[in-house]
Amino acid sequence: MNRPGYDWSVFGDIDPTPGDVAAVTAASRAVADQADQAATNLAALDTAGVTIGAGDWTGQTATAFTAALQTLLPDALAHQAATTAAAEALAGWAATLEGLQGECDSLYSQAIATRDQRDATNDQAGRQAQTVAAARQQLQAATAAGDPVAISQARNRHLDAARTLDGLRQTAANLTRDLDRLQAAAQDLASRHVASEGVYADAVGEARLPAPNATAFTGRVGNAILAAAVPGIVPDSGLLGPAEAAALIDAVLDLPPGEARSDAVAGLKLALDALAAQPGMAAAIIAHIGTDKVEEIYGDILAVGYNDPAGTDAPGILDAFNGIVAVASHDPQIAETLTAMVQAAGAVHDQHDLAVLAGIGRAVGLADDVALALAAAVTAAMPTLEALPHLGPTHGTNSAFPELVAHPEALLAVVLGHHPAAATSVLVDDSGLNDDMLAIVLALGGDGVDGLVGANIGAAVGHLLAGADDPDAMAIAIAEAIKEHGIAADGAPTLIELAPHIDALVDHAMAGPGQQWLGELFTILLSGTTVEGAVAVTAALLDGSVDIMADAVSPASDWAIADQAGRELAHALRPAFQSLKLAIEAAMNASNAVGDSIDAVLDAALAIIPVKLPGIQQLIYNAVKYVITQHDFNQPGLNSAQFVDQTTEALGGLVGQVLADNPAALEGFNEASVGYGQPVPAGATAEQIAAMDLEYMDNITLVLAMELEQILNLDPPQGVGQ
């Protein structure tokens, strides 16, 4: 854009040196400010590294951390250098532009003056031409008159006028030539301006930085650990791509057992996790190494697992590698190849096939499609697996694949334990899993190596739950499977394992199949159970139920003691009491040693409850006692009214305790109880609250009593809230 205030028509309406020196100078200063800050940034990081490095934090992680921090300095230094160079380039351009515009101004002044002078000369020449014409007419008139003197004078005037005109025209021509030269100089100046701007633009462009090293900080720490454990294992640049990642895995797998390998495994996990977090990198790594290599790596991990004194190297490598595999499995193309790989491995031709199935089977977060294909492949391979001779004990134990040594059949439990979607598919959906297969799955478990004999169903369920990413979902899947297929042995251990998930099971039952579902499940699980099993089940159920009630009366729950308290607590108690009732009824019906069982059940209940939530203890105790006495095994027990009295009294004590402990609850209680008599004073103890005759408390306990009446199908409560 032409600078304003000039008459650029003198240069063909073009400013030869456009630009604003002040604006360029301002840009230079702004970049210089960033360069100054870049120096501060560099110093801050450098100081942090020096301070931390010189501090008392020592050890492998400290060393790796300091090294990782050092890897930030090159980027900080490059930023400082780049911005400094750019600021200098801009300053140079400002100075050059100023010089060029100075030259331009000079040329402009000359050109304007020359053009003005030429134009004036041309004007003068125009007027002189009229003079010449007039002189010519006078000469013609004198010639016509024939006066020699007049003719001579007229000729002289004409000649003088003509000469003057010639002179003026010559001057104008000269001025035009001068102007041309000035305009040519202006064009040259414009060319130099363009060229100069290009030079400085290039200089600024050279200050452009490459994309920063995207390796996450934890990855840098991992690289540093790897580099310290095995010099040369990580490229000097610290940048890892698919090829470098594959080389790292190979290098760690090739290391002999020892401290360096264990250290390297820790670094590998951090490094590969950081790579997996980079978009597209995990898929690129798997695509680079190919499925043959993936199979080989799983096989190599199996080999390392047999020679793993620490017992953590092979699982560590597997975990690190599976992190990449799991992320990559969400890429459609990679999922396709991994699916083909597990389907092929399902033929179980050799140990490597087993390693592939068991290896990828432990990948947490595997894409559902691949997980389902894996589960299907392993399910189909079950007959083959059952026929395989055990791989141990001549091989010793394998730290990465313990189940392959003792019981290859446990592979299915491993796969299902890591993939709830696959578990649901295999255990619940119509996937062709027959009762024998379910029995195998449920018969396996424990720690995967020892104690895998017999129908150790509870341990198998525990194994599945422990390995599940979502144990509640897994518990529901198992419960559904048991409901669908039944179970052939003592179900008490299974129910014990499921008990911690009772809240999820209750929620599931309430949301879907209804309360009957839970009752049927417990009946199946308790069918044929022993007295000891009944005791253990009761204890486990109490454990799970207490958790529910603990949630319901948590001081963190704003609603706990407000006007909904009674209903909410009763609502929370409902499934717990129903569960207890069903469980104990089934246990009692199944037991031939009734008296012992009653005592044992009560002992178990009392052994569990006090350490959990003292305020609930009496409620549970009464419930247990009530249900037992309902069967009237000639035991002195409580009648319905007494039960309700005791439970409501216990609730009153519990409410008082919560009000004493929780000012927010106290405030809510007092707000809700307006019109129901006196408020509870702030700071009152539980005992003081219990001693108060609170009408609103009576109202709450009446609600609870009515709920309990419905739950337990009691006669209408007598003497409570009447």
Next chain:
Amino acid sequence: MAILQVRIDMLTGHASMLSDAATTIRSTPQPGRVDADAVGPHVAAALAEASASWDACIDGLADQAAAAGAFLAEQADGWARIDATFSQVPWL
């Protein structure tokens, strides 16, 4: 235990230092947009490209410094949990 608390305090201090460094880096002034007519179209284009690369560098460094601080904070938290566990054992 006192010795663990010293370590926790030290790691927390380091974490704080790196967090401050991240904040400092993130506050790096930007040159801002320039008028291409005023500074020249080629220079303006080159400056825009370079400036974008500096921004990426600043963001990257700030993120890394923050991640380093978080790493140390996590270490401190781990030691704090260990300390809390020990504190429940009367004879330690």
